Amino acid sequence: MNHVRVRFAPSPTGYLHVGGARTALFNWFFARKLGGQFVLRIEDTDTQRLKEDSVSQILASMKWLGIDWDEGPEVGGPCGPYYQSQRLEMYQKEAQRLVKEGKAYYCFCAPDELAQTRELQRQTGQAFRYNGKCRGISQTDALKRIEAGEEAVVRLRVPDRGQIKVTDLIHGNVNFELDQLDDLIIVKSNGIPAYNFACVIDDHAMNISHVIRAEEHLSNTPKQVLLYQALGYNIVQFAHVPMILAPDRSKLSKRHGATSIEEFRDQGFLAPAIVNYLTFLGWSPGTDQELITPAETVEQFEISKVSKKAAIYDTKKLAWINGQYLSSMSLNDVIGETIPFLLRKGLITEMQAGEQYNSIKNIIDVVRNRVKTLVELTEATEYFFKDVTEYDEKGQRKYFSKPETTDLLRQGRDSLEQIECFDVQHTEAAYRQLIEDLSIKSGDLIHPTRLALTGRMESPGLFEVMVLLGKDRCLARMDRAINFICKTLR
RNA sequence: GGCCCUAUGGUCAAGAGGUUAAGACGCUGCCCUCUCAAGGCGGAGACAGGGGUUCAAUUCCCCUUAGGGCUACCA
Numbered sequence: 001m002n003h004v005r006v007r008f009a010p011s012p013t014g015y016l017h018v019g020g021a022r023t024a025l026f027n028w029f030f031a032r033k034l035g036g037q038f039v040l041r042i043e044d045t046d047t048q049r050l051k052e053d054s055v056s057q058i059l060a061s062m063k064w065l066g067i068d069w070d071e072g073p074e075v076g077g078p079c080g081p082y083y084q085s086q087r088l089e090m091y092q093k094e095a096q097r098l099v100k101e102g103k104a105y106y107c108f109c110a111p112d113e114l115a116q117t118r119e120l121q122r123q124t125g126q127a128f129r130y131n132g133k134c135r136g137i138s139q140t141d142a143l144k145r146i147e148a149g150e151e152a153v154v155r156l157r158v159p160d161r162g163q164i165k166v167t168d169l170i171h172g173n174v175n176f177e178l179d180q181l182d183d184l185i186i187v188k189s190n191g192i193p194a195y196n197f198a199c200v201i202d203d204h205a206m207n208i209s210h211v212i213r214a215e216e217h218l219s220n221t222p223k224q225v226l227l228y229q230a231l232g233y234n235i236v237q238f239a240h241v242p243m244i245l246a247p248d249r250s251k252l253s254k255r256h257g258a259t260s261i262e263e264f265r266d267q268g269f270l271a272p273a274i275v276n277y278l279t280f281l282g283w284s285p286g287t288d289q290e291l292i293t294p295a296e297t298v299e300q301f302e303i304s305k306v307s308k309k310a311a312i313y314d315t316k317k318l319a320w321i322n323g324q325y326l327s328s329m330s331l332n333d334v335i336g337e338t339i340p341f342l343l344r345k346g347l348i349t350e351m352q353a354g355e356q357y358n359s360i361k362n363i364i365d366v367v368r369n370r371v372k373t374l375v376e377l378t379e380a381t382e383y384f385f386k387d388v389t390e391y392d393e394k395g396q397r398k399y400f401s402k403p404e405t406t407d408l409l410r411q412g413r414d415s416l417e418q419i420e421c422f423d424v425q426h427t428e429a430a431y432r433q434l435i436e437d438l439s440i441k442s443g444d445l446i447h448p449t450r451l452a453l454t455g456r457m458e459s460p461g462l463f464e465v466m467v468l469l470g471k472d473r474c475l476a477r478m479d480r481a482i483n484f485i486c487k488t489l490r
Numbered sequence: 491g492g493c494c495c496u497a498u499g500g501u502c503a504a505g506a507g508g509u510u511a512a513g514a515c516g517c518u519g520c521c522c523u524c525u526c527a528a529g530g531c532g533g534a535g536a537c538a539g540g541g542g543u544u545c546a547a548u549u550c551c552c553c554u555u556a557g558g559g560c561u562a563c564c565a
Contacts, residue, residue, distance in 0.1 A: 011565045046564055111563065118561090127492045128561055153563055171495070180493050180561080188563040195565045219494055219560030242496080242558090249557055277502095280514095284503060288513040307496095307503085310558060314501045317515045327528080370527035380526095431524090446524040458526035 004036025005209045008069070009199070011043040012054035015260035016061035018313060019214060019244040019252060022278045026241055027212045028067050029279075029294075029301040039206055040072030042083045043199070045192050061261040065271050066294065071206075079206040084198050087205075091193040094201055094231060095154050095186060099139065103230040104186060106142035106152040107134040130155065130183045154187035156197075156223075156230060164222040169210075169239035170306050176222040184223050196220055200227040208236055212303065215240040215310070239303050242282050242310045249312065257315070264318075268374030270329075270337060273322040282307045291324060319372040326377065327369035334377075335364055341378040347385040363468055366460040384468060388455040388477055391484065395457045399448040406482050411438070412449055413478035422471040428463040452481030 008024040010016065016024075031038040040062075042055055059073060071077025081087060098104035107130075118128045135157065137145075146152050162178040186197035193201070203211060218240045228235045246256040258264050264274055276292055284307075285292075285300045326334060339360070342348045348360065367380040391400065399405065415430045416422075431449075435442050446462050453474060459465050466474050 009565085013565075043565060049564065107563095114563090122491060125491050129492095151563095166494095174494070176494070182561080185563055190563075192563085194563070199565085214559095215495065216559050217565090220565090222494095223560095240495085245558075247501080251558080280502065282502095286504065288504075290502095290514050309496055311503095312501060314515070317502065320515055323527090367527095372527095442524055450525065456525090459524095460526080462524055 003207070003209050004031060004034040005039060005207050006031050006036060006212055007039040007041050007203070007206065007208050009041045009043045009202075009213075010058050011046060011049075012058065013046065013049040013051055014054055015262050016058045017252065017259045018261065018264075018278065020058075021061065021065060021067075021261050021274070022244060022281060023212065023214055023241060024062060024067050025065070025275065025278055026283070026301075026303070026306065029297050030210065030212060030303055031070075032298040033301045036209070037070040038068075039077070039079070039208070040069035040082065041202060041206070042073060042085075043195070044083055044085045045195065045198055047190070047192065057262065061265075064265065065261065065275055084193075084202065087198075087202065088192065090205065091187070091198055091201055092191070095193070095197070098156070098186070098230055099154060101230075102157070104154050104156050105135060105139075106137065106146065107155045107183075107185070108137070108142075108145060108150055108152050109133055127180045128182070129180075132183065135183070151189040153185045153189050155183040156186050156226065158183050158226060164225050166218070166221045166225060166238060168218070168221075169237060169303050170308060171218070171240060174218065174221075181223060181226070186227070196223045197227060200224050200231065200233070203236055204228075204231070204233040210237045210239060210303075212239045212241060215243050239306070241306055242308060244281060245310050245312050247312055247314070252313070268341065268376065268378070269318060269322050270325050270374070272329075273318065273325045276325070277318045277321050281311045281313065282309075291321070323369075323372040326371065326374075331361065331365055331368075334368055335361055338364055338374055338377055341374045342381070342385075345378055347378065347382065359468070366464050366468065370460065383454045383456070383459075388453070388480070391451055391455050391481070392457050395447075395451045395455075398457075399451045400481075400485050405448050406485050408438075408440075408445055409448055409452060409478055409482050409485075412445055413475060413482070416466070416471065416474055416478070419471065422467060424461075424463045424467050427466045431463070448481075449478070453477050 006027045008027050072082045158181050164176045166174045185194050246252045252259050339353050363384045371377045415434050419426045
């Protein structure tokens with residue numbers, strides 16, 4: 001009924017990075033909106049740069065983000081295999097067909113020889129272009145030389161003159177002059193197809209209808225169009241989505257901090273927040289909506305509304321979105337996301353995670369809307385799980401240095417000790433009463449107490465903290481602080 | 491170097507031949523307040539430059555500039 005089929009085709013040379021994730025996401029939105037299929041294909045034809053584990057990492061990141069694929073690794077499908085390394089025969093066959101038809105030819109030029117002419121062309125200000133040296137070698141001669149052990153690549157015969165028009169759903173028509181193009185290599189000397197060739201053959205073989213990919217491929221597109229023509233295939237629809245750049249407008253790389261989805265996860269960002277952020281990087285529904293679910297995006301997504309402009313990723317905004325999710329998600333979900341971080345930081349053990357679930361839950365509930373990431377959240381809960389052994393330095397100067405402090409803390413401590421029912425109402429009432437009795441400002445008592453109880457100058461509401469710590473720990477920490485002040489600050 | 495793409499505040503981003511040029515993040519002032527967040531109310535901040543076309547251009551065209559991409563036996 002409809003023939004929309006799109007694909008995401010990462011090459012397994014590393015982790016899934018934000019740009020790739022966004023491209024995958026846009027493909028996925030497009031397919032889901034139009035009721036088409038989303039195919040995942042692994043482009044593992046670069047034997048040099050291949051990285052072990054990369055495929056499983058990429059798949060894991062995609063799953064984590066919630067991007068599922070209809071065909072591809074793990075799920076299979078009618079157009080498999082979905083690894084290019086397992087489709088070599090098909091490329092070989094098509095390459096030979098092109099050679100037979102005279103549309104491609106064997107080339108014996110050595111790489112360093114080519115580099116020399118390229119250098120010459122650079123100096124004379126011409127386009128870097130293969131000089132056509134092997135164009136005239138007959139097929140029989142070429143085959144003989146190959147049999148004799150000579151290494152050869154296969155090149156596509158590209159016309160010297162003419163134009164190629166690329167139609168792009170985002171950019172409109174883009175024209176390229178053929179005299180700028182090379183006789184491109186379609187099969188490398190090791191028999192493995194080059195990117196442009198494998199890509200075209202697979203997109204055709206897999207019945208892909210729309211190729212949605214990063215803009216870096218726009219300049220490759222005329223080459224692929226040439227290939228479509230030579231192979232006699234119908235041309236797909238292209239859509240080139242803008243790149244994602246680092247804050248300094250350069251290409252994203254490790255030196256810019258986190259670039260892979262995995263790193264963002266480790267830094268405490270939530271999958272739905274990342275998806276939300278990426279959705280609005282290069283696309284907008286035209287409203288002022290800032291928070292959106294994938295389901296809503298699927299409903300509203302339009303490829304023609306994708307921006308033409310490269311976007312710079314801004315972790316501040318990501319953090320804000322993440323904070324929004326942290327406070328609006330169900331508490332149980334937040335806990336589920338946080339526990340691994342607590343475990344990793346050694347604040348709790350697996351056993352405690354089960355046994356003390358309720359108290360962990362209450363702790364997370366009071367801190368979750370004051371932080372932006374799970375890492376911050378974890379950090380903010382530290383004093384609930386560990387004893388306070390040091391006090392914020394600035395805080396000491398501010399709240400522990402006055403002569404009357406120990407006395408105040410002692411009175412506070414004693415009033416807490418009196419409380420039978422140690423809940424927020426009673427602790428607060430006790431403190432308010434004491435404050436009134438002493439005719440002091442509430443901060444005069446509350447601030448030193450906070451420092452005593454948490455070691456910090458900021459925390460959730462003091463009485464909530466007290467209750468979560470429990471009476472015994474509160475009293476112990478007050479005593480410890482009083483001692484500390486007497487010993488160190490006097 | 492050649493070719494291609496792109497150009498609205500610091501960032502994301504709406505917009506349209508005539509608008510006081512949205513909104514969000516960030517920054518910032520005030521309010522609230524036990525701190526920190528959150529929240530509420532304000533503020534600063536943009537159509538890269540130059541030529542056209544037009545009664546009128548930020549919007550359409552050209553050039554310049556800037557950024558990005560391709561120019562690999564990488565993808």
